[in-house]
Amino acid sequence: MARQARIEYKGALYHLTSRGNAQEDIYRTDEDRLEFLDILRRSRNRYNCAVYAYCLMDNHYHLLVETPDGNLSKFMRQLNGVYTQKFNLAHRRTDHIFEGRYKSILVQRDLYLLELARYIVLNPVRAGMVRSAKNWPWSSYRATAGFIASTDWLNSDWLLSNFSKKRRIAERAYQTFVSDGKKQPKIWEKLRNQVYLGDNSFIKKSQKKFRNLPVKAKFLVSNLSHAPRLKLSTIMIKTERLEMRRLNWPLRAGVMP
Numbered sequence: 001m002a003r004q005a006r007i008e009y010k011g012a013l014y015h016l017t018s019r020g021n022a023q024e025d026i027y028r029t030d031e032d033r034l035e036f037l038d039i040l041r042r043s044r045n046r047y048n049c050a051v052y053a054y055c056l057m058d059n060h061y062h063l064l065v066e067t068p069d070g071n072l073s074k075f076m077r078q079l080n081g082v083y084t085q086k087f088n089l090a091h092r093r094t095d096h097i098f099e100g101r102y103k104s105i106l107v108q109r110d111l112y113l114l115e116l117a118r119y120i121v122l123n124p125v126r127a128g129m130v131r132s133a134k135n136w137p138w139s140s141y142r143a144t145a146g147f148i149a150s151t152d153w154l155n156s157d158w159l160l161s162n163f164s165k166k167r168r169i170a171e172r173a174y175q176t177f178v179s180d181g182k183k184q185p186k187i188w189e190k191l192r193n194q195v196y197l198g199d200n201s202f203i204k205k206s207q208k209k210f211r212n213l214p215v216k217a218k219f220l221v222s223n224l225s226h227a228p229r230l231k232l233s234t235i236m237i238k239t240e241r242l243e244m245r246r247l248n249w250p251l252r253a254g255v256m257p
Helices: 030-046 072-091 109-121 141-145 156-161 167-183 200-211 215-226 232-246
Strands: 012-019 050-056 060-067 103-107
Touching: 012 072, 012 109, 030 050, 030 060, 030 072, 050 109, 050 156, 060 072, 060 109, 103 109, 109 141, 109 167, 141 156, 141 167, 156 167
Parallel strands: none
Antiparallel strands: 012 060, 012 103, 050 060
16 A cells, blocks of 8 residues: 655644654663653754654654644654664664654644644553653653743743743643543544544645645655555655756766666
8 A cells, every 4th residue: 555645834733653663662761762852852943843742652752843844754854863873872783763654643733733732741641651741751741831941942832822821820721731631532533534633624725735835745646646556765766856857956876767
């Protein structure tokens, strides 16, 4: 079955997850988690992304990220790629860390951003790892709720502004909002086509924005839709050559005609 193309456009909001290869842990020590968060910070700054929530579990992570420049693939390649290098170096290994592609869900901001931010930080509670979100140090909850100082790369101010203009009141309201989330039904029951978390109007607008992207993205979607047996690596190489021709750049060595 053909993989679905990544839907990328300016201002897109995503729920992102990536799991360990063979369900193995992607963090062995606290130092690994700190390293990952630092790479997340640097990737966020480099690609001008907004991080609204995160949670580092044992064998996977969750992120809620907005891409004002429509560059999700670059952001994720930097995040997962650099972390893999650091992890392998620290633990003297050479294997893959992550299993296959990362999963991205396109999210309708006005309907689901707050709900997803809550879902993400409640993952350790749902998994029975802690009794309360504030007891898990490896999520954005404690910084957003005011239990610890917030970091400059976490967009907690915008999240809290949905509850009150006064920060302390907003933090308490956020704490209640997250606590109440334990009783809520699973949000993934509303997922559409394995890609969208939003209503019909949002899906149509997202597809229209994607169709209006440059030829590189259109070429990728066309091949994924009409040639299910074509390898993704082949598609990417052909796409790269097409784009380099359009920009009149010299071809790299190893790029096939």
